[in-house]
Amino acid sequence: MSNTEKEPLFSAKNLKCLTGPLSHNNPVIVQVLGICSALAVTAGLKPAFVMALSVTTVTAFSNLIMSLLRKGIPSRIRIIVQLVVIASLVILVDQVLKAYVYDVSKQLSVYVGLIITNCIIMGRVEAFALGNKPWPAFLDGIGNGIGYGMILIIIAFFRELLGAGTLWGYRIIPESWYIQNGGFYSNNGLMLLPPMALVIVGIIIWIHRSRNKDLIEK
């Protein structure tokens, strides 16, 4: 059964695992997974970025570990094994966040713990890692993590800029524009509420579909 010819590390097939999830197979806007955290943590760029990084790490390593274990696990108990692996990784990530970026970790609050239930991770482990070799599985994990993070950062960019007038905590819209300082501008409070994040996801899907017509359902 052994595959005699050696595949290059970044063959076209492997590269596709990495780039596919960025656009054509994007977890958020095509597979519609992980929407809940995309709405919850995108009020600012910083938490969105940290969340994206955490999810990428967890998907990549859970894919890698499950792919290594895939031949040894009876399929009946695979879900519980997956949960153990993912949960351990999430706890690791949580500890690292608490140690190095405590304020962001506080902002993300329960959503770090909830990475365990993020549909993208379970979905990729089930759909990809259990049937593929470790290296492609790892790349697939990175690709999906980045695909997810990319959307998160796009949403967070608009929400933070229009909702708070800042980006990454730095003021972009000058104070003197605001109504209370005699200007005309006012922050859009709706942007900070989750419903608007959903509208932005909808607009992103709209633009994405109109550029990739083959994704439009009949």
Add this chain to the structure above:
Amino acid sequence: MKALRKYVDKIKPAFEEGGKLHALHSTFDAFETFLFVPDTVTRKGAHVRDCNDIKRVMIVVVLALLPALLFGMYNVGLQHFRSLGEAAGVMQCFWFGFLRVLPIVVVSYVVGLGIEFAAAQLRGHEVNEGFLVTGMLIPLVMPVDIPLWMVALATAFAVIIGKEVLGGTGMNIFNPALLARAFIFFSYTPCISGETVWTAGLGKGEGVIDGFSGATPLTSLGEAVTSSADIVWNNAASIKAAVSSAPMDWFLGTIPGSIGETSVVAILIGAVILLFTGVASWRTMFSVFAGGLLMGGIFNLVGGNAYLDMPAYYHLLLGGFAFGAVFMATDPVTSAQTNTGKVVVGLLIGMIAVLIRVVNPGYPEGMMLAILFMNALAPLVDHYVVAANIRRRNKRVVVAKSK
């Protein structure tokens, strides 16, 4: 009129198939049918032969809105001069209000119609007339001091996200005008709530005489209840002390509030026009009022604070209740389609509006949220009404067969 017809006929060929400006034909059609009754007739399989079309229906609604608009303009002036403590004649008040309200109307129409025309051109559809009414409703539910760019943004949001995305006129889930208001309400809360936004110039700190309150009666009422003040409801002086206006003012509309919502009289004139021409459903309209009375009555029985004890019919005079019942809840697109459904939805709108007002101190006005909420539920109500009808008729068939 004849010259206009001639001119339209002269430029028409350019817009027809093969003409130079064919790409703009839906824009041309929109203006032509706006000016003249179209001469196209149904050729086959006609269902209803009538000179009425969406455009005529919409114009009737706009006519029905005129009393509220005109009174709103007058009231804007009245409140403004009251806040300054100056005496002003009717015409002076009206002219001041006219100058303040007109820009909002213009912005609403220009932005909304602009998007509608653009969307029609892009899709190759005909321009739909739905915005004629929405464009008039939006200014009427805004406070007079609202910055114009907010009106423009909210209108764009309502038309694009609330309507065009879902398929245009007739396909929207939510009433676009209320969506525009909700957008501003949640985005720019300080600009559409509180005490200073309802009177022109008050927010900018123009001179105010002692004893003038720019708060709407509902806001004052909410505050009176929070500070557990006692209001004797059968004593006009006690009411006036608490909310600085009397029930008669609420009925006539000489109180602070959104531009078109204050005067129940003007709204009732509109309601008569709508009901007489059959444009709006009397079932919805009356059941909204009935729902308000019912919920108010229930609260009266419970009692406990000044708000709960307020006579139920006062709710119908205050805030946007009448305006919502007559012009918003009756929207033929977003309301229920079945007759029973209309009654159910109407009752629930009235009840929820009063419920929000009385129970949630965070939202002094509940009408907007109640109508939007029931807009979302209307298809569900319709579904169950239809399902019940099918069940009933099935039973009849079974009975008939078994005989």
